Amino acid sequence: MSQLGEIQQAILNDDLGAVASLDVPESYRGVTVHKDEADMFQGLESRDKDPRKSLHVDDVPTPELGPGEALVAVMASAINYNTVWTSIFEPVSTFKFLERYGRLSPLSKRHDLPYHVVGSDLSGVVLRTGVGVHNWKPGDEVVAHCLNVELEGPDGHNDTMLDTEQRIWGFETNFGGLAEIALVKANQLMPKPDHLTWEEAASPGLVNSTAYRQLVSRNGADMKQGDVVLIWGASGGLGSYATQYALNGGAIPVCVVSSPEKAEICRKLGAELIIDRNAEGYKFWKDDDNQDPKEWQRFGKKIRELTGGEDPDIVFEHPGRETFGASVYAARKGGTIVTCASTSGFMHQYDNRYLWMNLKRIIGSHFANYRESWEANRLISKGLIHPTLSKTYALEDTGQAALDVHRNAHQGKVGVLALAPEEGLGVRNHELREKHIDGINAFRNV
Template structure:
């Protein structure tokens, strides 16, 4: 999908592959194109059943921030839509301007973020064009993937696990100057080398969901999946689920995917997942998965497929599914949860938790090491991006609406400074070997 994008000398140089020294000779523009919400529009959805994000997400010029000593300015070639973009655009569960106000009280660098507009976006890939005076390991011209984990390295809690610091932030959600723009502002410890075989739109759409799933399933802070573990994956063709299924399969586990249509079942089977349940076949009636018999019927379906109950349940849907998740996990099993997209208040029969010695593991985001390890798997071609649709930045509202209304599978990408799809590939040999896997969600 080609689009004109915006043009200035620096962006044109990035697109043409200019070297780092050449990029440094060009002026950083005072303003740049970005997708943002407005503080004075908080409340516009009051009384509306359909909170259409196309009303609240605007694309226009914003001021270029001055990087702090530990920060970099990146020309964003491509970004992606996550559910936190939807939450930001509907101003729920709280308006993200509250986060920016709190961040603004941290001092002069934090004060830059407290603005009447919020540039959104927590996933992206691009080219470094400026580095702060304290940045040592990165330079202009480096091709990078952007991690959304914004950590305070001066917090002692972050040295064991950055997510255990007192106030970890989601970049582009709880901070300003996110990835949905021609440029963005990041801390240097958010940068990761771009996988050489991926296009910009593929590279910029994986980190948030893939690394979240990695922490939940593989890392030492989650369920610690081992070979042979049966893992129930809800929403297996969604942003999180599409990576969870791959990680389970790649790590020697046995994924059991739950989907909502025959088309999605075919897609997840094409990913190599043998065991798939279309939840519409469970015949649960109007109550759906909150039906009192849902757990029993789901458990029977799982046992018909794999002969045993799941040792791990990969949860992020929340209210609609949590009772069934607790029920179906085997004795001593683990329910690992990172969100509640269908509602935060969960109901489950506690007898099936305590009497069968099950555990609920809360998981939030990921640390820098987990983000790097996830992208290493992607760079090796062991885990693949799941981009299904690509929009231009000028249609960021439409892209976010597609995620809001669940009219997508996998990931929705947004071209920012990149002139068209398919650019950014350096390792064509690896890409040719993986072509079928890379294009799976685009079919």
């Protein structure tokens, strides 16, 4: 049996104490993009770029373990938009990130390679820890958040997201989670929720933490009870968590979706106020250069019809260019537009009169710090927020999984199995799972 096979069997047999005594393999399988293929989609529109052509499953060398780091045997991972961006080399090739990181120190030089092992989520078991790691040991069942920081300067010590060397693991660093082994910093690790399977536990990390900071944290919108929260893509990877946080925190979500099926998912989560933007026929842009303010007005009127005359206190933004003008218009006087992404385009346009004359605020929110990620994971562990996993692929089929997300042909989160041989494994707390099974399965088979 191979070394990875022995590690896999020890985990599957619940013999986690044996993990420390097993040899770490010299190589493992990881999902990669190749530096010499960075121009492969040149001249194509974004929608025509196919991740199945650029994402490879390669045998790669196990990286050297540095101080403050951990090697993790990855049981499962998940797809995020940053993996899609990596796979289609937009807005820039991620090899530029790896080159920049490689210049930082001799240790970070490990990341500057002609291949990039991608992925910003994982669930798994700690294999080894580096010098200076005290809170984690081999055999610990963990999930990882994706904030990679150096914290050698002062800027990040109030909020680690402000560290001058803040990066997203598996996107701006190498050795990510779509692999059989991953390299993380120890301060990325959090306890695996014990009522979830490996694939369920892997799926919340990035989006759950992002939604928590963006909506709940004082670093984001600082949502309070009774707030009307407009949520774009409310059944998607980010929006599904925003919807749960709004409901869980006593706010009133107004869920924007694009189909009756996605509207039904929001109802399963407990939302009542739903706008099917395709059924309503909203077209916020007349053409590539000009927006249609009349459509903003029609959209605002629809929101007020649902809320009994109230405009949103908070707009949960992530589509970007397509919706941002409508978001600024729709927010109430003194309201907040909080944005964490731009999946439809990075160059936003809006009518600034609606912002300054109505004292609205735009807040930029990017992932989450360790404390926010820990709190978001704690809520998952307690069964107060649920994973939104809808479908799971094998590691070999990661390209198809990324294509699903690229084409918005998915609901919630799409998982990927690594060392876990099948779905449904890894549950420790069956009593808590049974209590919340409907919430856990809300996105299944949709």
